[in-house]
Amino acid sequence: MNSNAFEAGKRIVLPLLVFIIIIAGWSALSSHVEQFPTPSETYDVAKEVFDDPFYINNEDDKGIGWQVLNSLERVFGGFALAILVGVPLGLLIGMSKNAFIALNPFIQILKPVSPLAWLPLLLFVFKDINLTAITTIFITSIWPIIINTALGVRSVSEDYLNVAKVLQLTPFEKVFQIILPVAVPFIFTGMRLSLGIAWLVIVAAEMLTGGIGIGFWIWDEYNNLNYHSIIIGIAIVGVIGLILDAIMGLIADFFDYRKRGRA
Amino acid sequence: MSVKPFLKIDHVDKIFPLGGGKEYVALRDVKLEIRENEIVSIIGHSGCGKSTILNLIAGLDTISNGTILLEDKHIIAPGPERAVVFQNHSLLPWLSVYQNIEMAVRKVLGDDLSPGEIRDHVMKYIQMVNLDHAKDKFPGEISGGMKQRVGIARALSIEPKVLLMDEPFGALDSLTRANLQDHLMRIQIQTGNTVIIITHDVDEAVLLSDRVVMMTNGPEATIGEVLEVNLPRPRNRLELQHNEEYLRCRGAIIEFLYSKFAKEDE
16 A cells, blocks of 8 residues: 555545534534524525625725725735834844843833724824734834844854955945854744734724724624625635745745755 | 965963953963965864864954954954855855855955856856856755755855865865865865865865864963975875874864863763
């Protein structure tokens, strides 16, 4: 018997088995809880939802595609801002002991705060849903980026810095030719973490801000007693989260010198 | 000596502060004059401060007292005229063999060379260490001996006045080490570089050097004896095996290290 084929078969059969158990458990749940959507009803509703994901009836009634795109837009907006601010800040903290001493207490205090705690304050300042959501994601994303960038800088070996000294590299050359190549894999680890958390947070943030977005959509469907849609929403959030993480993983590997040039 | 010394180490102390007002005197009153084109090795037990001397010449560490002059210029900071071959090669792992050398050449000689000249220059040094076939490989893909050859090529490519080697072959197996020693002797005859080698290997010291500087044990280590090795070049390790001068030098160093300044293993 071919053991490779057996291994490959396991990778399909075992998850399939778990999937069947989940559906069975779900069916049992829906027969016990009143109004809980059954798997087949949910499947029918899902077909409807995905049939025309980009419809626009009016400003408050848009297809699921628009909801998801809006959430992604906010996540990437806040995430991009966090990279722009977080990477230079991380470099500074990693290279300068004084910067570390000055900034570390605040990072340690602010890091454990749920980004949602900022939301009311931001809403009050901006009085705009989009800006509030983007800024919330910015605050969410920035900590892992700063911390991992600084960690990357500190992991530059003394030997490489000695090479820089002997060659008399300018500070600018040192950053780009020695420090960044070492730190980039760490920066991408931070970015991958950030994006994961940002995608978690956007759902909750949009439930609070309302308007549009996948989080808003789930909450809206709850208010309309469309419980099927909540389950569909959970599945969509999960699959997109998985795709985002996989893409970040590929980009991170591409920029990681340790994964290059090895046959 | 009537000839003016090329590199002059003049009454140098190196003191490391230990905190709490204490200090550790690593080197005390080190005096050494090195001629141009000379190969000098510095040998001693571990902890005798031989690497510290090299770091002081390289400018990677600061001198506590005294001066080091290279062609009458004070050494106060690192610079490309004193290239260092580090024990662990310290090649940048994200650059290929070619790029590692190119980066150094571009920085140090780049202003005077055209892109084509830079390429020729880099290739000249890659060929000097016989690594044409590996020029596009990354450090992670080549053996320890090959990495050290790249390290030597990178150091020589910036045309330094002095080549400083910190136990350059210490991390290699003895066959690879012998091979690299032969490479180094051949290259030095070609380039005429002044070379300072830190080593703890007696045979390596005799084989490679014009003079062997023997260090006493620390703390307050200093130069104990300086031995002239009167062997013609090119030298061949096979022929030297029973050579009288070779055996005399070898004996003198062993006498110094294991009798006069024997060191117990802590």
